Amino acid sequence: MLIIQHNLFIWSGSSEKIISKKFGELVLMEYIWSFLEREWVDAADKSILDSQTKFDEVSNKVAKALKNTGGFLNELAGNEPIALPHTLWFGILDLAQNLIQRSSLIATYGLCYYLAIESLNRAPSSFIQFKSIELLLHLYNIDNKVFSMIEIDFDQYTQKLSENNLEDSLEKFRNLLTFVKEKYLEDLKILSNNTGKGKEGKGKNLNQNSYLKKEQISNSNILDVIADEITCPISSEPTDQLCILKCQHMLALSNLKKLKQKICPNCREKIEDNDIRYLPQNSIYKNLYTKFLNLDIFYLQLN
Structure with a gap:
């Protein structure tokens, strides 16, 4: 995927204009969706509880090793390689986040939005929930008007967990959501200080108490833009x-x-x-x- 992305960026950015930027992004989005589709199928065939348990086991192993920094390398070398589950899924979402940083096309933003929403709804562990949330927050920061429904999406997700009596998962998700929001705000502050421009993207300034504007705006506008691109x-x-x-x-x-x-x-x-x-x-x-x-x-x- 990295090679595909790299080549598409070169071809669309070269002076020869081998392909247009729009064409390159649509091709890349199709690859991203096709790869994630396979991950979704694999996740559907496995128990969500088993996936989360595996993630927790690996996380605890890493945390335990980090407590003893002196023996950290020995700990890693002496045991089987530490591999978090669904790393390909996580990496593809990271590629999507990288793409929207380069893009200025609403259709690309919209496709990444639905990609993140689908990933969140199908997430087999907090590992994927984390990256899905981060991608959604990044989209909001790019354009808080177009993506003003994201806070509502989070509310609907927590409501779904509550309706399914997944109280433990609900508490974990709320804690994770708070953590990712705070982390993202800190990242924005660092970027703002480094650039010296005092800007946090195209969206409005964010704060911990009032993160997103709760405004009932239908996401049909985003879907319209996507539909137009493939009509x-x-x-x-x-x-x-x-x-x-x-x-x-x-x-x-x-x-x-x-x-x-x-x-x-x-x-x-x-x-x-x-x-x-x-x-x-x-x-x-x-x-x-x-x-x-x-x-x-x-x-x-x-x-």
Whole structure:
């Protein structure tokens, strides 16, 4: 994944503009979603309790070793390698966080938002909960208006734990949420002091007592932006098989094949076969299809 990300950044940032930044980010997001989809399936096949127990065992082992710093290396060398569960999952979420630091596209932010929400809802341990929370807080700091629903998401998650009578998990999550918020605030202060600009991102200043503005803003706006990015202008429907033309307009692969004239239906520019870039969005489309469908129903009800 790191190699894929590195190459996409180089190709989209080079003077030759081998690919557009938008195309590169959409390709990377599809890879991220496809890899995480496998992690979600693996997690669903295992007991959440077993995963958390494994995480706790490894965490306790590390903590025990750290108490004796003099023998720390011997402790590590004398036992089997310490490996936290779901490290690939954690690493992919970290890649997503790195991507949104580079990006300025709302669609990319939105895809990372749903990625974090899905990961939080499927998290088999506090290890993944931690990174999901951190990613969501980072998105809020980038744009607190677009992502003002994140505090509501946290409330809904705690409510779900409560409804399922998972009191122990509920207490752990609340403590973790408080810890990550405080840690993130401290990180922002350090970054602010280092840059000397006194800014904490595009969002408003954060504080521990009033972290996020509780404002009932529907996330349908974010979903609209994502849907627009993978919607064919001919069918006016999101699709999982897209092609990007040289003019940067998109078409569904099926509709491209049906064109009687090799001309972009948007700008009328001639389409050359060598200039067509294939953009599969299978994982993104499959995981967000229900949300797209519900969005259509929502708009029909409004009308």
